[in-house]
Amino acid sequence: MDNRPFLALATVVNPRRRLTTDGLADQLGPDFCGWPTLIEYAERHRVMPFFANRLRALGWMAGTAARVDADVQARLEKTVRESAFAELASLAELKRISQRFADHGVTPILLKGLALSQLCFGKIGWRTNHDIDLLIKPAELEACDRLLGDMDYVRVEPHPALDPVQTERWRRAHKDWVYIHRSRRTIVEVHYRLFDNEPLCAKVDLDQVEPLDLFGQHLALSLTGDALRSYLALHGLLHGWSRLKWLIDYELIGPASTLRSERPVAIRVADRLGDTLFSSPPAAPNGGGYGRTALLVRSSLNAMAGGGAQELERTRFGTTIKNISHYLISVRPAYWLAELRYDLADRSRDGDAGAAGSGFFNRVGGWIRRKAGFDSGLRN
Helix, strand or coil: CCCHHHHHHHHHCCCCCCCCHHHHHHHHCCCCCCHHHHHHHHHHCCCHHHHHHHHHHCHHHCCCCCCCCHHHHHHHHHHHHHHHHHHHHHHHHHHHHHHHHHHCCCCCEEECHHHHHHHHHCCCCCCCCCEEEEECCHHHHHHHHHHHHHCCEEEEECCCCCCHHHHHHHHHHCCEEEEEECCCCCEEEEECCCCCCHHHHHHCCCCCEEEEEECCCEEEEEECHHHHHHHHHHHHHHCCCCCHHHHHHHHHHCCCCCCHHHCCHHHHHHHHHHHHHHCCCCCCCCCCCCCHHHHHHHHHHHHHHCCCCCCHHHCCCHHHHHHHHHHHCCCCHHHHHHHHHHHHHCCCCCCCCCCCCCCHHHHHHHHHHHHHCCCCCCCC
8 A cells, every 4th residue: 555645645734843835845755646636635534624724825835846736726725615614504503502402401511523623723614523522411311312303303323213222222332322403414413421432431531621612602611631632532542543633633732741651542642643643753653562552553553544545444344453453442341341242232344344244253253364365365
């Protein structure tokens, strides 16, 4: 796999460096893959608004060999406008939902989304936001479900046709319920805990919450400090750090307050990924070590870059390898038991599921057979 387009994208969106026109052109070099290819990667990594705004700030690279053509500039300008409109619409809907919840005594915590747009950029149109994530108390779930239904939202996960026993089973296994507005198609995720694996939730201190002014238009509660950093690090790690967007969020929030030697594994992985991709000169990705941090860094780098412009779920064994990596996040027996219980019930498929049955052990077995050469023709 040619990783040069991914590394070129990381150069353009590097949050640690102030770019200059000539400096960026030199870094991209004579073998630059071209802006259309880089746009594919930016879309896959959900960094298009940041990517476009950075290039616009550089005068679209005028006077260099890497000049952005007029038609590509127009496409990127459209992306920035659409991102800004989407965030404004999301902000209006957040205000509407928050008011309805407040009228019934529910004050949610805003996760990711607009909170990160404010904290990372302080402006609209620089970050891709697709949904509204709200964290509530578990006891408030039924009330919020009813309120969203009254606001013309349809619950899609868990499916409303499930019986009470099935719905309760879903609630125990998953962290959130998902809703879509009938006409506006806004997606709202109502979290009653931060992670599917409940023992992992203890790693984020929910007392570290403070009001956040969203662009002078709405006040919402948001995680702050080390709680926010821990949440972003764990969220990225659970998704295999497959998108640069999440690492940029983490970088722009700022470094952890604890000494490096005292930081938990998720923070160490996030810090190491940032050093590997964004420091100058880049740090080595933990060499060939086999500690938890080293293995997770290598797995994450492969998830980011190994599939090219493809989504992780569409790459060979992308989902399976990501799920296996979850067992390195914590060594607590309660965490492992919860993870195993979730995987045994999982029916997700990935690019290698093919004709095989779904489920964790079938996917792992298929991966082992392929690596051994049994399914690849290597033994014939």
